[in-house]
Amino acid sequence: MLDKTFPHAEVERRHYARWEASGLFSARPESKARPYCIVIPPPNVTGSLHMGHALNNTLQDVLIRWRRMAGDDALWMPGTDHAGIATQMVVERQLAEQGIRRQDLGRDEFVRRVWQWKEQSGGTITAQLRRLGASLDWPRERFTMDEGLSRAVTEVFVSLYRQGLIYRAKRLVNWDPKFHSAISDLEVENREVKGHLWHIRYPIEGEEGRFIVVATTRPETMLGDTGVAVHPEDDRFRDLVGRHAILPLVGRRLPIVADAHSDPAKGSGAVKITPAHDFNDFEVGRRHGLEVVNILDRDARLLDDPLIPAPYRGLDRFEARKRIVADLEAAGLIEKIEPHTHTVPHGDRSGAVIEPYLTDQWFVDAKTLAAPAIAAVERGRTQFVPRQWENTFFAWMRDIQPWCISRQLWWGHRIPAWYAPDGAIFVAHDEAEARRLAAAACGHEVELRRDPDVLDTWFSSALWPFSTLGWPERTPELARYYPGEVLVTGFDIIFFWVARMMMMGLHFMNDVPFRTVYVHALVRDERGQKMSKSKGNVIDPLELIERYGADALRFTLTAMAAQGRDVKLSPQRVEGYRNFATKLWNAARFCQMHGCVPVPGWAPASARATLNRWILGRLAEAARAATEALEQFRFDAYANELYHFVWGTFCDWYLELAKPALAGGDAALREETRAAAAFVLDATLALLHPVMPFVTEEIWHAMADRGPGPCEGRRTLMVEPWPDPGSLPRDPAAEAEVEWVVRLISEVRAIRSESGVPPGRAIPLALKDAAPATLARLDRWREPVLRLARLSEAAPLAGEVPRGAAQAVLDEATLVLPLADVIDLAAERARLAKEIARHADELRRLDAKLANPDFVARAAEEVVEESREKRAAAAAAKARLEAALARLAV
RNA sequence: GGGCGCGUAGCUCAGCGGGAGAGCACUACCUUGACACGGUAGGGGUCAGAGGUUCGAUCCCUCUCGCGCCCA
Numbered sequence: 001m002l003d004k005t006f007p008h009a010e011v012e013r014r015h016y017a018r019w020e021a022s023g024l025f026s027a028r029p030e031s032k033a034r035p036y037c038i039v040i041p042p043p044n045v046t047g048s049l050h051m052g053h054a055l056n057n058t059l060q061d062v063l064i065r066w067r068r069m070a071g072d073d074a075l076w077m078p079g080t081d082h083a084g085i086a087t088q089m090v091v092e093r094q095l096a097e098q099g100i101r102r103q104d105l106g107r108d109e110f111v112r113r114v115w116q117w118k119e120q121s122g123g124t125i126t127a128q129l130r131r132l133g134a135s136l137d138w139p140r141e142r143f144t145m146d147e148g149l150s151r152a153v154t155e156v157f158v159s160l161y162r163q164g165l166i167y168r169a170k171r172l173v174n175w176d177p178k179f180h181s182a183i184s185d186l187e188v189e190n191r192e193v194k195g196h197l198w199h200i201r202y203p204i205e206g207e208e209g210r211f212i213v214v215a216t217t218r219p220e221t222m223l224g225d226t227g228v229a230v231h232p233e234d235d236r237f238r239d240l241v242g243r244h245a246i247l248p249l250v251g252r253r254l255p256i257v258a259d260a261h262s263d264p265a266k267g268s269g270a271v272k273i274t275p276a277h278d279f280n281d282f283e284v285g286r287r288h289g290l291e292v293v294n295i296l297d298r299d300a301r302l303l304d305d306p307l308i309p310a311p312y313r314g315l316d317r318f319e320a321r322k323r324i325v326a327d328l329e330a331a332g333l334i335e336k337i338e339p340h341t342h343t344v345p346h347g348d349r350s351g352a353v354i355e356p357y358l359t360d361q362w363f364v365d366a367k368t369l370a371a372p373a374i375a376a377v378e379r380g381r382t383q384f385v386p387r388q389w390e391n392t393f394f395a396w397m398r399d400i401q402p403w404c405i406s407r408q409l410w411w412g413h414r415i416p417a418w419y420a421p422d423g424a425i426f427v428a429h430d431e432a433e434a435r436r437l438a439a440a441a442c443g444h445e446v447e448l449r450r451d452p453d454v455l456d457t458w459f460s461s462a463l464w465p466f467s468t469l470g471w472p473e474r475t476p477e478l479a480r481y482y483p484g485e486v487l488v489t490g491f492d493i494i495f496f497w498v499a500r501m502m503m504m505g506l507h508f509m510n511d512v513p514f515r516t517v518y519v520h521a522l523v524r525d526e527r528g529q530k531m532s533k534s535k536g537n538v539i540d541p542l543e544l545i546e547r548y549g550a551d552a553l554r555f556t557l558t559a560m561a562a563q564g565r566d567v568k569l570s571p572q573r574v575e576g577y578r579n580f581a582t583k584l585w586n587a588a589r590f591c592q593m594h595g596c597v598p599v600p601g602w603a604p605a606s607a608r609a610t611l612n613r614w615i616l617g618r619l620a621e622a623a624r625a626a627t628e629a630l631e632q633f634r635f636d637a638y639a640n641e642l643y644h645f646v647w648g649t650f651c652d653w654y655l656e657l658a659k660p661a662l663a664g665g666d667a668a669l670r671e672e673t674r675a676a677a678a679f680v681l682d683a684t685l686a687l688l689h690p691v692m693p694f695v696t697e698e699i700w701h702a703m704a705d706r707g708p709g710p711c712e713g714r715r716t717l718m719v720e721p722w723p724d725p726g727s728l729p730r731d732p733a734a735e736a737e738v739e740w741v742v743r744l745i746s747e748v749r750a751i752r753s754e755s756g757v758p759p760g761r762a763i764p765l766a767l768k769d770a771a772p773a774t775l776a777r778l779d780r781w782r783e784p785v786l787r788l789a790r791l792s793e794a795a796p797l798a799g800e801v802p803r804g805a806a807q808a809v810l811d812e813a814t815l816v817l818p819l820a821d822v823i824d825l826a827a828e829r830a831r832l833a834k835e836i837a838r839h840a841d842e843l844r845r846l847d848a849k850l851a852n853p854d855f856v857a858r859a860a861e862e863v864v865e866e867s868r869e870k871r872a873a874a875a876a877a878k879a880r881l882e883a884a885l886a887r888l889a890v
Numbered sequence: 891g892g893g894c895g896c897g898u899a900g901c902u903c904a905g906c907g908g909g910a911g912a913g914c915a916c917u918a919c920c921u922u923g924a925c926a927c928g929g930u931a932g933g934g935g936u937c938a939g940a941g942g943u944u945c946g947a948u949c950c951c952u953c954u955c956g957c958g959c960c961c962a
Contacts, residue, residue, distance in 0.1 A: 005927070190962090343962090388894065392960070395893070399961095491960090522959095548927095559913085560903080566958090568902060576914060579927040590924035636904075640912075655924080746931095753931035759920050787922085842909075849908085854945035863908055863946095870909070 002589040002702055005582055008549030011698045016130055022711040024719055025135045027075035029480055036072035037481040038064055039465050039514075040136065041489050041497070045080035045143060046087055046121045049128035051523040051569065052490060054541035058554045058691075059520060059561060059635055060488045061134045065690035066630050067485075068135070070722040075481050077468050078136035080125065082118075082145045084412040084457040085179060085187075085349050091117050091411075107410050107452075114411045128542060133550045133693050135718070142468045144460040145413070152467035153413045153460050154429055156508065161417075161427040165365045165507075166405070168417070168425060172282050173404050175357030177300035178350040181408035182361050184456060185401055186495050188354055190343040197340035198325060199268050201333045202228060202245035205253060212237065212245050212256065213335050215267025217342050218277075219328070220321040222247065223308055224295040225254055227273035229284055232258040234269055248333050249309055249324065257288040268335075276358050292358065300355050317355070362406040362415060362453070366503065370397045373502035382502065382512040385633050389491060389519045396495050403500075405456045412454030420446045462500035465513035484514040491519045518633050521566040523557075544574050551692035552578035558691045559639035580643060581695045584688070587651050588681060588699040594662040596677040597704050604679060605729045609661065609669055610780070612676035613734040615654045618645065619680050620728035626687050627725070642688055650680065653742055660783040678703065683723040693718065740774075740811070741781045747808045747815055748789035754831045755806050756824035762790050763819055766797035770813035807832070807884035809877045814884070825888065832885045839878035846871040 019025060027035075038060050043053055060076060068074040091114045092102055102110040122143075129136065142149060160166040173182040198219045201211035212228060228245050230237035237256070244253045254273075261284050262271050275285030276294040285292060297303050302320050304313045311327075312320050328334050345354040374397050376382050377390055384390045406415060418426045418434040424441065426448065428434035438446050463471070465487075469478040483505070489498060498517055505513035544553045548571075555577040560567045604616045622645035629637035654677075661673040681703065685696040700706070700717040709715030748765060757763060767778065778785065778794055785794060797816055801807070804820030806828045817823075846867055849855055856864055 002924090004925070391894065395961075562903070570902080570914090572914065573902080575927075579925095582927045583925065586925035586928085588924085593924065640904075644912080651925085652929095749930060750932090753919075759930080760922085790922085845909085849946080852945060855908095856945085858945045859908075867908080 002585065002592060002699075004586070004589075006549070006585040006695055006698070008551065008581075008694065009546070012131070012133070012545075012550050012694045015694055015697050016133065018712045019135065019716065019718060020130070020138065022716070023139075024711060024716065025076070026137045026139060027477075027481070028073045029476055031073045033071055033073040035075065035480050036064075036067040037075040037077065037484040038486055038488065039077040039468060039484055040079060041487075041493070042079045042081035042142075042144065042461065042464060043125050044083040044086060045118055045125070046083070046090060048124050049132070049541055051539055051541050053125070053129075054132060054553065055520060055523050055557045055561065055567060056488060056490065057129055057132055057134050058557045059518070061132070061554075061693075062558055062635065062638075062690040063486065063488070063630070065135055065693060065718065066722065068718070069686065069689065069720060075140075076134075076136045077140060077142070077481075077484075078126070078129075078138055079142035079464070079468055080122065080144070081461055082143065082412065082457060084407060084409050084454060085181070085183075087114060087118070088409050088411040089179075089349065102410065110410055131542065131545055131550060133554065135693075140468070144457070144464075148470065149460060149463070149467045150413055152463050152471055153455065154416050155472045156459075156463055156504065157416055157455070158427055158429055159508075160364065165368055166362060166427075167365070168360060168362050169402075170358060170360050171363070171402075171404075172276075172279055172356045172358055173361050174345065174347075175298070175300070175355045175359070176347040176350050176352055177298065177355060178347065178352040179409070180298045182357075182359065182404050182406060183347060183354070184404050184458075186458075187348050188345045189348045191346050192341055193344040194339065194341050195344070197267060197338040199335040199337070200248070200272075200328060201335055202248060202254065202272070204240065205244040205246050211333075212240060212270050213268040214270045214272040216272055217340060218321070219324050220302070220317055221274045221277045221295070222272060222324065223250060223302065223312065223320075224274045224276050224293045225250075225252070225272045226275060226285065226291040226293055227254050227288060228256045228270055229259040229262040229273050229288075230256065230270045231260060231262045231264045234262070234264045236264075237270060248328060248331065255288070255290065257284070257290075259284050259287060277356050279356050282356070294358055296355060296357065300353075361404050362417075362455075364403040364405055364459075366400045366403045369503035369507055370400045370499075372506040373397060373499065376502065376506060376512050382514060383516050385516055385518045389494060389517070392491070392494055393499060397499055400499075403456075405459050406451075406453040407456055408452075409454050412457060413460060415451040415453050415455060417451040418448040419451065420448060458496050458500055461497055462504040463508075465501055465505055466509050471508070482509055482513070483511050486516040486518055487514040488518045488520065490522060492522070494519070516633075520561055523567045523569055539569060539571065544571065547571075548574045548578040549581060549694070551581050551695045554693075555580065555639060555691050558635045559643070561635040580647065581692060583651060584646055584684075584692075585695060585699065587646070587655060588703060590655055591677050591681055592703060594674065594677075596662075596674045596681065598678040598682050599675040602675045602679055604676070604727065607672060607676050607729065609672055609676075610731075610734045610737050611654070611657050611661065612672060613729055613731040614738040615650065615676065615680050616728050617730045617735055618649050618654075619683055619723075620725040620730060622649075623683065623687060623723045623728070624725040627722070630690075639691055642684070642691075646684060646688075650684065653738070654680070656788055657738070657741065657781075657784045659787075685717060686720055686723050689717050689720075737777060737780075740777060741785065744778075744781075744810055744815070745785060745789045747810055748791065748817070751806045751808055751815070751817055751828075751831070752790070755819075755828040757817075757819065757822055759790070761822060762786075762792040763817055763822065765789070765791045765794040766816040766818060767794070768797040768801060768814040768816050770796060774811070774813055801884075801887055804888060805884075807881070807888075808835075809880050814880050829885065829888055832881055832888065836878055836881045836885065839874045839881065842874040843871065843878060846874065 041056060064074050064076040095102060157166060174185065174188050176183050195217050197215050197217055199213050199215050200219065201213055204210040204212060214228060225247050230241065240256045241258045243256050245256055247254050261280055273281045273284050273290060275282045275290055275292045295302055295308060300317045302308050302312050302315050312323060315323065346352065347354055374394065377393060384393065416427060416429065420438055420442065426434040426437045428437055434448055438448055465484055466478060466482055469475060469481055471478055487498065501513045541553060552574050556574045557567065607613050607616060622641055625641045626638050629641060658673050658677060661669050664670060685700050689696045697717045706715040775796055782794060785791065801816055802818040804825060805816050805818040806823055808815045849867055850871060
């Protein structure tokens, strides 16, 4: 016998271990079944599970478990990401605690320490995914830095280089002075910052006392100025174009050029041009042939160089700003200082203010690779769900910039490029090949130096959908599972990851990496705030699992995953769905107590009893709706459909109405009801299994000995067939009858409650004007009706309606509860008045509608007919309630 | 400044051309033999505002207001 509540902790451990050991999570490449593949968005190998992961992986597991049960050859590809910057940062911080810098260790030793850290903490997140119940194909687990994936990275780099789609160039990049590395545009976070706009007077050469005023938010960059730009149409400066200004503090001559980049309405109308430290200025400089003067070192300090006036050499950029402003002020060259809010680029990982910085880096020609990806989405070869994310994808892809892929880090895939002493570049799969290339090019052996930089982590992530399947080997897995069916991810990495997988997949596999991209929302706290450690509002999924069970957490996240809305999570909500699991558990417990054991081979169509035919029909509808919801990625609809079926239909009505049959003396009816109840419960467990795998598996085994099977010698719900609504009988007559019973009981309960009948008191019910068919129904359902409505008897009304009887209308019949002695007459009068008013409103509304000739003439025939029927019903009900009220008043 | 999304019951959200819904919270009552992590009943909404299309608008269109996110 089952206990009263579901012991989730023990059950979760037991079943997960069985499942994993059974090998049933694994794909079956040899099978004839349709392949269905999802690749996991690889979490950071040294990370731990947060609520975003919990949502993301729950949804993937729901899909995978569903398709596995539906008979597909389901592959959920697991793995982790080396997260270059983040991981290196963690290890560096650990070393710093011991007073060690990575440079002290040297590259090889440092990388060895990172691997050590990976070995030590690398299992955390995969263990946590297991706690969540994720049915990943663990033996296939991959890591972006493992041998095979590293080979894929090298292969892709070399190919793209040889195709001219990867190149090395000296360009302005986003420089993170804390990491001493370039980062991509995407890793830059633009933050609104309150700063100042300094208006600085630059003297005009050869015209004593005349100045041109430039406005800047970064005065320290003036040391790198090589020009001044004004708008070509700006009359104020027209005569200055072609002349020179003199750079204060430095004395350099600055050409004054006309360029539309200068906005006459902004600041002073003239802008200083610093090509080495501003993306826009770089372009202006190029258009006008201005010099490029770099003034910063890799720490974003002013260079210790004769180029820089002595007092500022080696100063931090912010210190330099103060000094330069002070010196300009002293020289009377500051015209004014305005408070100014502007956006300042920050490194998303380091938080440091990013400097545009001129260096040699490696770039991917993203524009060329983007074109096929754009076309693929336009043609619907890959579809975004919800659809509107396609706009985000297009907006970025159509204006894509070269992707800077080199990082000045030690942790990552080292760039397979070697340099000869003369600077010649040899890109090769390995050093030996590079030597051969170099020897061939130079005619003799040359000394080669390997590029010290590593690749952006997203470079290897972009290959994930095919590298994990064995590419560049042409494995059977690659042929079978690429392209994947669906990618499940958050919108925050559409650019970082989805777009790049599309580009690489199309280029190297000549097909999209997945047919559908399902984009889910962010998980926020109950007030809608983004969860963050600094706000202290982080909810740990593991804590929720421990407290309420993995099933409850999974159900919550699934039920709340409505398209286009963030998930606002509160522990209270999880508690509610834990209660749902308990409800299901107790329904099963009830079935168990009444001998509801699944009958092998039992055919639902063989059911004769109205109640059983009704619940089988309701099950069919629930199965249909749940399946359709999953097909459309309507996770919330899937979960809610089953919630209502289990609680509102199966528990509230079916089991209650089945009690007489289950306890009764009619053996045939009892056996059929037992079989039907067990059948419906089994199907319900199957439908719920993708979202609540643990509780459903546990109940499924508790209900019967399921016999031998592939999971530690036993069968498992995990690979039972997905219920097929088409095989279930639909019986409109049974539906009408049971729904009548439900309405009858509900009406009586409402009257009792509202007119103040003591709950324990059984009262008689009389039916006035009931048709013979209705009285026959009543006979068939007498027992449950009496019990559920707490009635002493139910019979046709004999004679007149007694005084002081409570009444209600049910179809053609009037329900009469002759209770002059027990009911609160005033309360009953109020109740009737309220009911009458409700019908009167309805009647007024429908009369107005039907009186409108346009409505009758133009609305669809069936709509008009429906309105007439409703009007008649409302009028009849109102008349009878009025009569009831009149009798009550006597 | 450009784009996207959202404003429906106290809260969180479904619904999206023809009768305003759910969960939670709230109120009252109930130790009824599966379940108090439960049961029964109930209160609560000019569906942000204004115009338009339509026989009919919470739903479609336009504008306004408010909130959020992305991009510049």
